[in-house]
Amino acid sequence: MHNQGGKLYTTIITGYVLCDMLMVLNGLKPSLAIPNEVESLVVARKTTLSSSEPSYSIQVVNALLTQMDKLKSSPNVIILTTSNITAVIDSHLHKTFSSSSDCVTGFRLSTAQIGETTTSPYDSSLGDQQKFYHFPKRESFPPNFLFGAGTSALQVEGAASEGGRGPGIWDDRINRSFIDGDKFPTMIQHYNRYKEDVQHLKYLGINSYRMSISWSRVLPDGTIKGGVNLEGVDFYNHLINELLANGITPFVTILHFDYPLAIQKNLHGFLNSSIVNYYKDYCELLFKTYGDRVKHWTTVNEPQIVGLFTYMHGYDNDDPEPCQATKLCKQAYTVVHNYILCHATAVKLYRENFQATQGGEIGLVIGSESFEPYSSKLEDVAAADRLTDFLIGWILDPVVYGDYPKIMRELVGNRLPNFTEDEKKMVAGSIDFIGINYYTSHFAKHETNKTNITLSDNYDALARSEDFNAEGNYLGYLDKRSHTFVYSEGLYNILQHIKKKYQNPKIYITENGIPSFNITNPLKDIHRIKYLATHLNYTKAAIDNGVRVGGYFVWAAFDTFEFRAGFSQNWGIIHVDFKNNLKRCPTIAGKWYKRFLNT
Known part of the structure; x- marks a missing residue:
């Protein structure tokens, strides 16, 4: 993740695939260790970010799952993930959830609209994320x-x-x-x-x-x-x-x-x-x-x-x-x-x-x-x-x-x-x-x-x-x-x-x-x-x-x-x-x- 001129550059908007991942905001360190496969994850306000923005980090997996629907439905919140999402899912989902979980079966994977830039792998600007926020039905x-x-x-x-x-x-x-x-x-x-x-x-x-x-x-x-x-x-x-x-x-x-x-x-x-x-x-x-x-x-x-x-x-x-x-x-x-x-x-x-x-x-x-x-x-x-x-x-x-x-x-x-x-x-x-x-x-x-x-x-x-x-x-x-x-x-x-x-x-x-x-x-x-x-x-x-x-x-x-x-x-x-x-x-x-x- 990069922070350039107050803009947050990250990967994609998604939903339940966050499952067992921790989140940080704009460079702030989480209190719990993030697995090596995860570069960083955020929940951020739909505004230009600054270091003074409050963190919405959720410290435990269960809390994240219970909050997910509320976060997704909020007009002031975007959920962003990082480039190594596939590796994270492959290595961590089965450790945390049973085989019947939606996270494992993939039935509830929900990806919202994405705008890409021409910068570096898996990056897109927050402005593009805001522009293409809602995934069409x-x-x-x-x-x-x-x-x-x-x-x-x-x-x-x-x-x-x-x-x-x-x-x-x-x-x-x-x-x-x-x-x-x-x-x-x-x-x-x-x-x-x-x-x-x-x-x-x-x-x-x-x-x-x-x-x-x-x-x-x-x-x-x-x-x-x-x-x-x-x-x-x-x-x-x-x-x-x-x-x-x-x-x-x-x-x-x-x-x-x-x-x-x-x-x-x-x-x-x-x-x-x-x-x-x-x-x-x-x-x-x-x-x-x-x-x-x-x-x-x-x-x-x-x-x-x-x-x-x-x-x-x-x-x-x-x-x-x-x-x-x-x-x-x-x-x-x-x-x-x-x-x-x-x-x-x-x-x-x-x-x-x-x-x-x-x-x-x-x-x-x-x-x-x-x-x-x-x-x-x-x-x-x-x-x-x-x-x-x-x-x-x-x-x-x-x-x-x-x-x-x-x-x-x-x-x-x-x-x-x-x-x-x-x-x-x-x-x-x-x-x-x-x-x-x-x-x-x-x-x-x-x-x-x-x-x-x-x-x-x-x-x-x-x-x-x-x-x-x-x-x-x-x-x-x-x-x-x-x-x-x-x-x-x-x-x-x-x-x-x-x-x-x-x-x-x-x-x-x-x-x-x-x-x-x-x-x-x-x-x-x-x-x-x-x-x-x-x-x-x-x-x-x-x-x-x-x-x-x-x-x-x-x-x-x-x-x-x-x-x-x-x-x-x-x-x-x-x-x-x-x-x-x-x-x-x-x-x-x-x-x-x-x-x-x-x-």
Whole structure:
């Protein structure tokens, strides 16, 4: 804890998780010893603090518990905790309370609204705490708002060789070189346990489930001519019906990274524009088969992430162009161009032949993050704008306005494909909504030397994303349980950016979450509560400021296969125990989400 200029800097506002912790005010020493894991805890008046403020320290655990409700309800009191809250809970709660205690089960974990600064880990100013004091209730969100959780077929279905499914491009990659690649075909087993899984989703209280359909499961070689796999078609019929029977709306992604290996081998995948015709046939099959019940479609998931990682930087690509050396990439732009054409073609098909009778909506999902200038220099301010255009504008400029951002045309030149006039007309306005996946954000630093641009940045943007700014600070806080920088205000910034630049479209937050790989017990994901609560807070703040957000989906519903990380990261709010017959169990964060959705 720091005291700078009379302001108190601390971590989060919370409730019953304080349980067996002692509290001090503004540097005053408590009369009882604080465990080493605890830096400091306070109960403070909602005013600027000074050393003369009286202490509200509670000297014993029982007194703290009995006073908690009174303190929480008082308009003059805020309860603040510190960065090591997870360690404290892990090491102390079970010493003090029985297994039936609310503190242990997590049912009464209540996190109020948080505002972060860019100072140091787990810090936020008291002024921000005051500004975002009340945590919104579910009922304060718009009517028909979708609260959900999501997965993708590739990452949870398992049964890779069952039910007539053909191999996908990721089967081939995973089996050859990935952690847990040998387990991939059989783990999670959503394909065989979907009825049980729907009951777990129902337990959470969500009203929507974001899922994807495996192209390889319904069309094993990717083509209608090659034959429709009726077992695969029936599986998704059963899953969709099961969801609806339990009051859960399916939110369906048509292509979530994976597609038939035969398409890749025969056409070179999305490098070949003829894939648009095969994708259209696949979409038509889905609209005809499931469109009477599916009312929310997303065509593709994060196409620009595929372009950047797989083609520009060559990850998981057996035959990348040599642009990692030359820094003059072309394939990434070709692939994304064909993704956009596939998307627009599917939207045109749906609007002309299905939407009027089926009454659904269709959009696409992009990866997103907020870029803040590395310094106050104009070149860094411009760098933040460029990285935004090269990540978000790469997709949204075409699907809203019909062409790529001007800065991309200038910096990429003839390596950036052109839309024909007819394609521009088809692409422009080809969204009923935009889905955004948001996890974290970065600073943007001007960089003219492309050899210094690495990892996930676009060489042509002439900018580099940084964890730390020129003053050595970082955005938000560092979550030690996931080694992730958490900047929930970045979600708000992106929502506002899209509202202002892209005609205030309807938006769904289609992925938002954090892993739990650096904890002993994956069920005690208390750090995830803070993550979800702060992002829900900023979602509500964006809505209150005019952004048309229609839903929020936690990533992930269940633990998932996370590509090069295998099954190690524990993303799910429903944990899958690989050592106990794939038993499903809601985590503490899952129970917190349930409580939020049911109160």
